[in-house]
Amino acid sequence: MTKLLMILLLSTGPLTVVGGPAQAAAPECTNAKLVASYRSTDGGMSHEYGRIVLRNVSDAACSIRGYGGLSYVGGGDGTQVGAAATRTAGPVRRIVVRPGQRVVSEVAATDVAPYPRRRCRPEHVDGFWVYLPDETRAQFVAHPTTGCRNHRVHLLAHRAYVRP
Incomplete structure (x- = not known):
């Protein structure tokens, strides 16, 4: 019998688990x-x-x-503009987010100016589609700017979610 099981069997009071496994039980x-x-x-x-x-x-x-998903959206109708964000390599950890707490993903956005207009095909962007990891529906976040309609031009990059 393992030590933990023996301790549990010998315990006469209520069992309280602090940290570790209790945190892993938080739903996605x-x-x-x-x-x-x-x-x-x-x-x-x-x-x-x-x-x-x-x-x-x-x-x-x-x-x-993890990362979730991130892309520009425009046209006033929710149409994705250009390529989705590429993932910047880095550590990926499971984070428990308690009520009121936040997690962040660092974003780098390249301006359209360095790209030839014919290659980029500039288009107004209303903001971002933000997908949480394992979610199939996105949240809209306003951020007016200009993106490239060409899906081969990658303007956005982001990191996995971390604590701020």
């Missing part, structure tokens, strides 16, 4: 629990830097792991 975050927003942080050399922020607006903890 969904659009109903997390609300997306965007915060610009810096810019320069034809790039804008910012972060997608997911805030838990529910009254229960949930867990998130």
Whole structure:
């Protein structure tokens, strides 16, 4: 018999587990629990830097792991503009997000100016489609800018979600 099982059998009081396994039991975050927003942080050399922020607006903890999805959207009708964001390599961890807490994904956006107009095919962008990991529906986040209609031109890159 393992030591843990022996301790549990010999215990006469209620068992309380702190951290570890209790955190792993948090269900996966969904659009109903997390609300997306965007915060610009810096810019320069034809790039804008910012972060997608997911805030838990529910009254229960949930867990998130990975990248999710990110793309420009425009046309006033929800049409994706250009290529989806590429994933910047980095550590991927499961994070428990308690009510009111946030997680962020760092975003790098390249300006359309360095690309020839014929290759890029510039188009107005209303904002982002933000997909939580394992979700099939996106959240719209307003961020007017210009994107490229050409799906071979990758303007967006983002990192896995982390604590701010």
